[in-house]
Amino acid sequence: MKQRCFCDCSLSEKLLYTAFLLLMGTGYLMALVYLYTSHEERDGKPGLSVEDIAETYYGNRSGTRLEAAIRGSMAGYIQKIDDRYQIVAWLKGGASEKGYTTRIRPILEKTCLQCHSPVSGLKIPDLSSYEGVRAVADVDTGESLHTLMKLSHIHLFGIGLVALGIGSIFRLAILAGWLKATLILLPFVAIFADILAWFLTKWDPVYAYTVLVAGAVLGLGWAGQILISLYQLWFLRAPEETDRLS
Ligand code: HEC
Numbered sequence: 001m002k003q004r005c006f007c008d009c010s011l012s013e014k015l016l017y018t019a020f021l022l023l024m025g026t027g028y029l030m031a032l033v034y035l036y037t038s039h040e041e042r043d044g045k046p047g048l049s050v051e052d053i054a055e056t057y058y059g060n061r062s063g064t065r066l067e068a069a070i071r072g073s074m075a076g077y078i079q080k081i082d083d084r085y086q087i088v089a090w091l092k093g094g095a096s097e098k099g100y101t102t103r104i105r106p107i108l109e110k111t112c113l114q115c116h117s118p119v120s121g122l123k124i125p126d127l128s129s130y131e132g133v134r135a136v137a138d139v140d141t142g143e144s145l146h147t148l149m150k151l152s153h154i155h156l157f158g159i160g161l162v163a164l165g166i167g168s169i170f171r172l173a174i175l176a177g178w179l180k181a182t183l184i185l186l187p188f189v190a191i192f193a194d195i196l197a198w199f200l201t202k203w204d205p206v207y208a209y210t211v212l213v214a215g216a217v218l219g220l221g222w223a224g225q226i227l228i229s230l231y232q233l234w235f236l237r238a239p240e241e242t243d244r245l246s
Contacts (some may be wrong), residue, residue: 003174004172004235005172005174005235006172006173006174006229006230006232006236007236007237008172008217009172009233014233015236017169017229018230018234019232019246020165020166020169021166021169021226021230022230023228024162024165024166024222024226025222025223025226028160028219028222032219035048036048039052039053039056041241042152043191050208050212051207051208053201053208053211053212054201054205054208055142056141056142056143056201056203057142057143057148057198057201057205057208057211058141058142058201058203058204058205058208059094059139059140059141059142059204060140061139061140062092062140063138063143064091064095064123064136064137065125065136066086066087066091066133066137067087067091069136070084070087070088071084072137074112077112078107078111078112083107083110084104086104086107087104087107089220091106091137091139092139094139094141095133095134095137095139097130100133101130102113104133105234106130108127112127113127113128113148116128118130120205129210133170142201142202143198143200143202145199147201148198148202151160151198152195152198152199155191155195156191157192159187159191159218160188160191161183163187163188163191163222166187166222166225166226166229167184167187167225169225169229170225170226170228170229171184172229172232173225173228173229173232174232174236175228181223183221183224183228184225185220186217186220186221186224187218187221187222187225188219190215190217190218190221191214191218193210193213193214193217194210194211194214194215194218195238196210197211197214198211
C-alpha cells in the first residue's frame, strides 16, 4: 500500500494542519519566554542558567543564618564535627520539626541554650523552640513535592497531547524511516526525561543539566517536525518527483 503523504492532503486538511502547527509553535515560544522570565532572576544574576533551574527545584539550602553561625561566629561552642554535620544535614533535609525534637535539640542543649533561650535574657535568636530555630533556619527547598506532582501530571497530559497532535501530522512527511521515527519519538522521550529530572533535581541539583538538555531536545524535536511538515505541506510536489530527487 502506498504511504499517504502531505501531497495527498486536500486544501482544508492542509489548512487545518498548518494552523495547528503554527499555533503550537507559537505556544512553545510563549512557554519559553514565560520560563525564561519567571526563572531567570532566581539566582540574582541575569540570564537563565543551570543555577536558576537548580534553585527552582532544589532550592538554595546553604546560607541559612544557623549554618553560617555554626561554621563561623558560634563555631567555638560546637566542637564535635559530628554535631555540626548533624545540624547541616538536618538543614539541607528541610529542617523538619520532628528532626529538631529528636536530633537537633539535644545537640543545642549541650552548649547553645545557655545563651539562646528566653531565660538567658539576651536579645539573640531563641533556639529552645522549633519556632525560634525556624527564624534562623529558613531553608529554601525549592518547589514542594506536592507542587511538582501537580505540575508534572498537567505537563504529562498536556504536552503528551501536543506531541501526539504534532507527531500525527508529521507522520505524513516523506523522510528516511529512521530519521522520521527518531523525530517522532524524541519529544516523548524528552518530556519523560524532563519531568523525571525535576524530581531528581529536587534530590540532587546536578540534574538541573538534564532539565536543560531535555528542554532543548524537546524544542529541537518539535521545531524539526513543525518545519519539515510545513515545508512539505506547501512546497513538496508529487511523490514520483521527490523519489527521484532523494
Ligand atoms: C555564650 C553565649 C552563647 C553561646 C553558648 C552560643 N551563642 Fe549564638 N549568639 C550569642 C550572641 C551574643 C549572639 C549575637 C551576636 C552575634 O551574632 O555574634 C549569637 C548569635 C547567634 C546566631 C545568630 C547569627 C545571626 O545571623 O544573627 C545564631 C544562629 C547562633 N548564635 C547560634 C548558636 C549556636 C548553634 C550555638 C551552639 C552551638 C550558639 N549560638 C552558642 C551567644 C551565644
